[in-house]
Amino acid sequence: MHRLLITSMWILLFRTLGLATILVWGTQDTVTAKPALNVSRGYTRPMPIAITNLVGTSKIESQFGHSIANVISADLERSGFFRPILLTTSLQKIDSLKAMFSDMKAIKIQALLGGEINIGGKGDIQLKFFLWDVSSRKKLVQDVLFAPTEHWRRIAHVIADSIYVHITGEGSYFNTRVAYIAESGPLTHRIKRLAIMDQDGANHRYLSDGSWLVLTPRFSPRINEIVYMSYFRNVPQVYLLDLQKNQQNLLGSFPGMTFAPSFSPDNSKIIMSMTQRGNSDIYEMDLRTRNLRQLTHHPAIDTSPSYSADGLRITFNSDRSGTQQIYVMNKNGSDVQRISFGDGRYATSVWSPRGDLIAFTKFKSGRFYIGVMRPDGSGERQLAEGFLVESPTWAPNGQMLLFFREISPDAQGRGGSTRLYSVDLTGYNERLVATPQDASDPSWSPLLLQHP
Amino acid sequence: MRLRLLSVLVTVTLITACEFPPRKTTGVTDTVNNMSSNSGPLNVPALAGVPQGEFDSAVSQDRIFFDFDKYVVRPDAKLVLTRWVDWIKQHPQHLITLEGHADERGTREYNLALGEKRANAVKEFLVAQGVSPDQITTLSYGKERPAVTGAGETAWAQNRRTVAVVNMGSAL
Known part of the structure; x- marks a missing residue:
């Protein structure tokens, strides 16, 4: 060493x-x-x-x-x-x-x-x-x-x-940024805005004004773009935001709702869900040719796709077995294998940048959990839990995760909150991440400074 | 117990039907105003002459409800849907948006997919009863627009829904 x-x-x-x-x-x-x-x-x-x-x-x-x-x-x-x-x-x-x-x-x-x-x-x-x-x-x-x-x-x-x-002796993660959704207003008509900040909460900036509902931002590997979902003009579709020009571009014109987008590690593709006749399957879009390719063909819900760090495999969740479970497949959609077999429902699987683990959200007996397992489904561990925890995102070194935790308000709408937290792989080191307002859907950027 | 739960649901349903009439009128000319003010008033009183108001008073209920993590149209929803069919057939000039929603007990992206399934299940029911598919569009809000807040089955049951919204624009 x-x-x-x-x-x-x-x-x-x-x-x-x-x-x-x-x-x-x-x-x-x-x-x-x-x-x-x-x-x-x-x-x-x-x-x-x-x-x-x-x-x-x-x-x-x-x-x-x-x-x-x-x-x-x-x-x-x-x-x-x-x-x-x-x-x-x-x-x-x-x-x-x-x-x-x-x-x-x-x-x-x-x-x-x-x-x-x-x-x-x-x-x-x-x-x-x-x-x-x-x-x-x-x-x-x-x-x-x-x-x-x-x-x-x-x-x-x-x-x-x-x-x-x-x-x-490990990679680090401090010189990074976080894109997320800033939330305000009553839950029945919540205002959601794209926001970006340094990993420690400094240099905070809003990227949208709240006119339209926006969800699930994810960084491009080159950090110059964010892909996300917007209800712009009441049509829920995937958009790209150029962070230098602050310009929003529709990914493409599709027959159904597009959602759950994320980038391929080589920055060449977007993987996402699209609905056709009510059903959600997983599609890949080539950013250069704008060709769309269907990767899953199943009458069940297939969503939340995420590439492995080498770009060769894809993890996603599907309820094709009857309940939501985690699957992995090859990048062309072949060799689909279920990897989660524990009690409960599994969702939002995301591959670690190191390739050794898949983080997920789990719902079991009325509680939500953030956990990790190996890509073959073994070694499942819980890192965080709550009434609602969701949406893990990896630090570039694969040692730390961000997620959000929601505390439900009472019937009068009081006492609720939605906040970002970081947690390490031991699960012991959990910290609140300070944001100006309520916050959800975090996406952790790669390191801003790469050694040549 | 099952019966009691159902009767509570029906009561709640009737109340909500009275309390939340034309929650939103989504039309070609009106889209920008409606969505740009997410904080707009929820409890707009029914206005005579407005299509949503006419629809609501004719069908008595602008929404149907679903079981947890399910998108099958429940038997207790079919009577209401039959009334929707009648009204929609009688008003071919109006476009209908079916908004599918989920409760908060699921992940965001899965719930978007589930909301779409719920909206589509209703669309298929209406079309099977003779409604023109060209008159119906679907829109999923996942768990983003709960009808009511609060942690518990009573609230969640009201949020697992498909709502019929009569558009201001014309289908012709």
Whole structure:
């Protein structure tokens, strides 16, 4: 598990929705790092990590330095794998941090993040940071990041991602966004709007005005588009939203209702349900040729299709056995196999980006559950439950999920709520995700910054 | 017990039929206004001369109900549907939208499919009784537009429904 980081300068396309920014990332050290945590294995005691403020010379630099450290700390803390300890230091003392290693070791701090921030004349942040393994006194990472100041939170997420990757040995998920449906008004005529935000709830933005009912947004693998369902002009159909142009486009003109859309991993196709004479089957649409192809042919309900990460298989749910169950099939619709056989009804199956698990919603004895199982149906586990929980979506590293939980109001319509939650694969680390209004139908984006 | 439940349902049905007359008039000219104000008033009093009002008073019930996770037209709905058939045949100038709905005890996408099945089941019943299929369109709302709120079978039973909406536009 030793990993070499090659000394190089990378130019990375920094895909911020609506703004393309160049982020330069320099790796200066060649280091070996051994993962200190195995995140795949059950419940782990959070690892203490010292996060120092990123020091600067001016007041504004110091303020950004503190803010960035706070965002990094919050990211790591929510993951459940870290117990961040915020330490304040100054430019004069930064070189003497090493002298504190013995003290840190004594209080079980295993890693230390430090760094320096400079804001140039054009308002660009240059940030040098380093991550030390306290026990071995070795530098695990030393990098330089450049970005405009308005993207300071992105810098923080990139650093948190770097820490997570180097210490756990797994992929990370902090520099990501979440598309979801913001809800308001009484349940009998609910107003629903498309909304988008960073994974931690910051940079929140509404993408539709609530004039029309919108449902089930899902990110494209390239993050520049969202596919969703809208009742625009009372005709329920699947639409694409171009996030850079903020432009809504009808996917196509179809004879029936189209719904439950999602992208193929290579961004070339949309998979969805369409109704014909009242029945829902699964269809695939090629985004380039706009050809529609029917994948399932069954008088039962077939819906909620989702591709495997390699794009070769599709999971969906169907009531062809009499109740809703999860099925998998080849991408051309052949070899349909039922994989869920437990008590209850199973729905909204979504394949993990790692390919090892399928997450689902389950309804049993009046309660709803979020769970995972292997693609062959074995190893079923429950991660969350409630009066109504639904719609799991995977973080790009396949270690964390978002879903929504609805608490029903009383007969007078009081006391209800619908909120987003994150939960990890242990099921122990469940957190409310703060949103300005009620929220449902989350979709977790891939990482915004991919190493070339 | 079964009988008692049914009688409660019938009572509820009658009440809702009185309370929710022309909930929505969806027409070619009117679509934008209706959907753009999702928060519009629900309990609009029946207006004489408006097709939905005429339909509601003629058939006594603008909706039928379904069992949990089912889309088979129940025997107790058939009398009402026969009245719908008569009215629709007598008014060939009006388009009818059948709106299919589900209760909240299911996942969103499955319920969209289930609502479509419920709307279509009613359409097939009407067409089998001689209604022109060209006069009927279907629209599923899944669990997005419950008639009543509240957790419990009483509320859910009222939400598993197909509602007949008489469009303002002309079929001709």
